[in-house]
Every structure is written in C-alpha cells, then in structure tokens.
Amino acid sequence: MRTKIGLGLLWVGFVVYAFNFAPPDQPDTLELIVNLSAGQWENINPTVVALFNIMGVWPIAYTCVLLLDGRNQKIPAWPFALGSFALGAFALLPYLALRDPNASFSGRKNLLLRVVDSRWTGAVVTLATVILLAGGITYGNWSDFCHQWQTSRFIHVMSLDFCLLCLLFPLLLKDDMARRGLTQPGIFWAVSLVPMLGAAVYLAWRPPVQEIEPTPGSTTADNYP
Numbered sequence: 001m002r003t004k005i006g007l008g009l010l011w012v013g014f015v016v017y018a019f020n021f022a023p024p025d026q027p028d029t030l031e032l033i034v035n036l037s038a039g040q041w042e043n044i045n046p047t048v049v050a051l052f053n054i055m056g057v058w059p060i061a062y063t064c065v066l067l068l069d070g071r072n073q074k075i076p077a078w079p080f081a082l083g084s085f086a087l088g089a090f091a092l093l094p095y096l097a098l099r100d101p102n103a104s105f106s107g108r109k110n111l112l113l114r115v116v117d118s119r120w121t122g123a124v125v126t127l128a129t130v131i132l133l134a135g136g137i138t139y140g141n142w143s144d145f146c147h148q149w150q151t152s153r154f155i156h157v158m159s160l161d162f163c164l165l166c167l168l169f170p171l172l173l174k175d176d177m178a179r180r181g182l183t184q185p186g187i188f189w190a191v192s193l194v195p196m197l198g199a200a201v202y203l204a205w206r207p208p209v210q211e212i213e214p215t216p217g218s219t220t221a222d223n224y225p
Helices: 002-020 029-038 046-072 078-087 089-098 111-116 119-139 142-151 153-168 170-179 185-192 197-205
Strands: none
Touching: 002 089, 002 153, 029 046, 029 153, 046 078, 046 089, 046 111, 046 119, 046 142, 046 153, 046 170, 046 197, 078 089, 089 153, 119 197, 142 153, 153 170, 170 185, 185 197
16 A cells, blocks of 8 residues: 555656656757657757657557556556556556556457567567667767756656656566566566666566466456457
C-alpha cells in the first residue's frame, strides 16, 4: 500500500511540477515538435533528436512487459501502454500505482502477446537504443542541451520523463523475471543499474513466458490485448 501511495504522490508531484515549476514554454516549441516528428533534424541538436526518438522506443520496451503483466490485473494495462507513447511516465505512473504484484501468467498468448514477448522484438529495441544513445552522446552538443534544459519546458520535462522511465522499470522487472522462472538477483541489478540499455538487452535475452492453462473455476482478468 505504501508503494501505491508513493507512486500516486509521485504522479501528482510530476504533473504539478511540469505545469507549474518547469521552465516556461518557448515560442518555437510547436515547430520543434513538428520538425522532430517529421524527421527534419538538420538544425536540431543531435542530443535532442536522440532523446525525442528514445522517448518513442521506451514505451515499446514498457509495452513488452506491461501487456503480459496486465493479464491477471484488475485493470487493463493496454490503455496505459498506449498512452505512454504520447505521455510517457505521465501515463504509466497511474498503472504502476494501481496494479498488484503479479508474478504469474495463465492462459494462452494471442498474436500481440507473442510479438511483445519475442526476443526479436527485444533485439529491435536494443538495436534502436544503441544507435540512438551512441548518436546522441557522440554527436550531440551538450552545452546547448544543458541550456535548453534550463530554458525550455519541452526539453526539461522530456528529460525528466526519460529519467523517471529508467527509475520505474525495476518495479515491473521483478514480476516479469518471476513469470519466466528467473530468480537470480544479479540479473535484476544488472538490468536495473544500466539505464534503458539494461532493459533493452533484457528484452532481447529473456526466455519467453510459458503458456499455462488456467485451472477450472479460476478467473483470468483478460485485459486484452
């Protein structure tokens, strides 16, 4: 219960901070978002380009865990996973606050669950993560990025969103490992202590969840997809 309350307060605090205490919006924010979305990156700091695209990869990584976690939850996971593509941690925190520990999986995997549970999906996430991180770190203008972080609400909040997603992933990791019969603490800490890249490599390495038919009389919170 304390974890649920803490996550709820964190969500409220993040919302309040983002809209009331973060740096102000800049006049060119909408144009920046449009250019980033359209791939018109010529005059944009590569670090900002990498961060923006990483915030599209992170929700995929979370979806690969959330949809399986949501199978036996009282609330469906898919609306929160879908919302994370636009809102990041703003959409994921309510699910994390409302979910219950879920270290098992029952029933059969539909096509979508097979895709998100596939090592090939994890490999694609890992490749994209490596390319984006390497590009942002190698070619980015870090002094300019720090200036934008201090003056632009969009860059500021997006950066904090990325950090939150890195910190929150371990909350789902333990149960995901248990569903796969992974009990080694070293795996948990290796994934948790390497921001994003650890999660991506884990998705590419983890064994698939085994399908287990539910026992007669049991109920499965379908929570499809």
